[in-house]
Amino acid sequence: MSDKPWGGRFDAPTNAFVEAFNASTHVDARMYAEDIAGSRAHATMLEGQGILSAADLKLILDGLNQVESEIEAGEFEFSIALEDVHMNIEKRLTDIIGDAGKRLHTARSRNDQVGTDTRLYLRTRTDDLMIRIKHLQVVLVKLAAEHADTVMPGFTHLQTAQPVTFGHHLLAYVEMFGRDKARFMDAQARMNQCPLGSAALAGTTFPINREQTAQLLGFDAPCANSLDAVSDRDFIMELLAAASICSIHLSRFSEELILWMSAQFGFIDLPDAFCTGSSIMPQKKNPDMPELVRGKAGRIVGALMSILMTMKSLPLAYNKDMQEDKEAIFDAFDNLEGCLRVFGDMLPGLKANKEAMHKAAGSGFSTATDLADALVRAGVPFRDAHEIVGKSVAFCIKESIELHAMTEAASAAIDSRLTLDMVQDLSVETCVAARNHTGGTAPNQVRLQCKLWSEKLAD
Numbered sequence: 001m002s003d004k005p006w007g008g009r010f011d012a013p014t015n016a017f018v019e020a021f022n023a024s025t026h027v028d029a030r031m032y033a034e035d036i037a038g039s040r041a042h043a044t045m046l047e048g049q050g051i052l053s054a055a056d057l058k059l060i061l062d063g064l065n066q067v068e069s070e071i072e073a074g075e076f077e078f079s080i081a082l083e084d085v086h087m088n089i090e091k092r093l094t095d096i097i098g099d100a101g102k103r104l105h106t107a108r109s110r111n112d113q114v115g116t117d118t119r120l121y122l123r124t125r126t127d128d129l130m131i132r133i134k135h136l137q138v139v140l141v142k143l144a145a146e147h148a149d150t151v152m153p154g155f156t157h158l159q160t161a162q163p164v165t166f167g168h169h170l171l172a173y174v175e176m177f178g179r180d181k182a183r184f185m186d187a188q189a190r191m192n193q194c195p196l197g198s199a200a201l202a203g204t205t206f207p208i209n210r211e212q213t214a215q216l217l218g219f220d221a222p223c224a225n226s227l228d229a230v231s232d233r234d235f236i237m238e239l240l241a242a243a244s245i246c247s248i249h250l251s252r253f254s255e256e257l258i259l260w261m262s263a264q265f266g267f268i269d270l271p272d273a274f275c276t277g278s279s280i281m282p283q284k285k286n287p288d289m290p291e292l293v294r295g296k297a298g299r300i301v302g303a304l305m306s307i308l309m310t311m312k313s314l315p316l317a318y319n320k321d322m323q324e325d326k327e328a329i330f331d332a333f334d335n336l337e338g339c340l341r342v343f344g345d346m347l348p349g350l351k352a353n354k355e356a357m358h359k360a361a362g363s364g365f366s367t368a369t370d371l372a373d374a375l376v377r378a379g380v381p382f383r384d385a386h387e388i389v390g391k392s393v394a395f396c397i398k399e400s401i402e403l404h405a406m407t408e409a410a411s412a413a414i415d416s417r418l419t420l421d422m423v424q425d426l427s428v429e430t431c432v433a434a435r436n437h438t439g440g441t442a443p444n445q446v447r448l449q450c451k452l453w454s455e456k457l458a459d
């Protein structure tokens with residue numbers, strides 16, 4: 001004999017290890033509020049359609065309130081013998097209110113139930129992530145405004161390229177996080193359809209009102225196809241893709257913070273409260289938070305791979321494989337939220353070493369492109385200008401001097417079109433100020449973008 005809610009056709013009890021292996025309560029118990037909300041909506045609809053009596057509805061709603069209070073007070077014991085959050089709550093409800101509790105599952109299956117719960121739960125968690133992203137953007141815009149004039153080297157291939165402003169560099173991440181938020185919003189809009197009423201896979205023989213349950217739960221509409229509704233996990237794949245891209249952005253930022261905090265760069269210092277020391281090397285202050293955030297990207301992208309592989313080749317409709325969907329995304333969302341929180345809290349304490357940044361910005365012939373541009377403005381074709389400046393750089397390397405220290409004789413010897421005023425005009429400030437167009441690194445543009453972002457982030 002089986003003591004399960006589905007045990008009627010079983011002669012033998014479940015193997016003890018299978019019982020534990022099969023259970024998902026340790027993962028899905030956190031969706032209890034959504035499960036109860038779904039049951040309230042379902043029962044209300046059943047009563048409205050004459051499928052459930054008013055007296056039963058009252059018992060169910062009161063009973064669900066009690067179950068919810070018990071869970072919130074920590075008095076509820078989830079049993080693995082009851083497999084998942086759905087059957088745990090239904091069983092407790094039935095213990096409290098008797099037969100009315102047994103009627104709740106009319107015209108419903110755990111297949112449409114779990115799809116509904118997961119969408120509801122992730123809808124809220126996605127809101128939480130978007131709030132964190134927005135906060136991080138606010139922090140970055142503020143920091144960028146403070147550093148609109150701070151000059152640092154810009155890199156390509158991690159080799160000095162051209163001077164940029166630190167504010168401009170920070171605003172690059174504000175753009176990335178803006179796209180991340182848009183991706184989450186986009187996925188959230190697409191997933192906001194209600195599976196309830198699809199029952200196991202084909203719908204139900206009862207005269208249900210799916211529009212009503214969808215509306216009661218804040219969905220835009222019921223899912224249009226019952227087979228799709230119970231077997232669709234696109235929303236998990238999409239949300240994890242968005243989370244993965246966001247975590248990749250955080251990992252790139254982390255990598256830069258780690259490099260910048262090294263003695264070799266010396267561009268920034270991070271607050272003590274976000275760093276740790278070494279148990280053997282007394283001098284150490286390690287950027288553990290950016291390192292950990294960089295590492296979390298592996299885990300979050302792993303969650304995306306996990307759901308993609310779980311869904312690959314699955315026939316319609318529900319398959320138990322899909323129970324594996326929640327653990328990965330819950331873990332990924334918890335960790336991404338942690339990463340965003342740490343960055344949002346840590347970055348206001350970032351100290352920039354403007355002198356070190358400025359010094360580095362001026363070394364490595366970072367003004368060479370600007371010298372070529374000056375030649376072009378004097379009528380020299382760009383390819384010739386490139387060649388002339390290349391020769392000048394080679395000369396300066398041999399002499400161990402910077403471009404602006406070239407003498408008139410030296411420049412004339414390289415090419416008569418290269419004049420001393422062109423060379424002497426070269427400063428990192430001139431370089432950044434000159435890139436004064438939409439999207440450019442000029443301090444004026446940084447201030448403009450900070451203003452535009454502040455307005456966008458204000459609502």
Ligand code: ARG
Nearest residue numbers: 024028084110111114322323
């Ligand atoms: N615990 C299951 C899950 O997370 C719920 C749906 C189970 N349905 C079933 N017929 N076994 O996917």
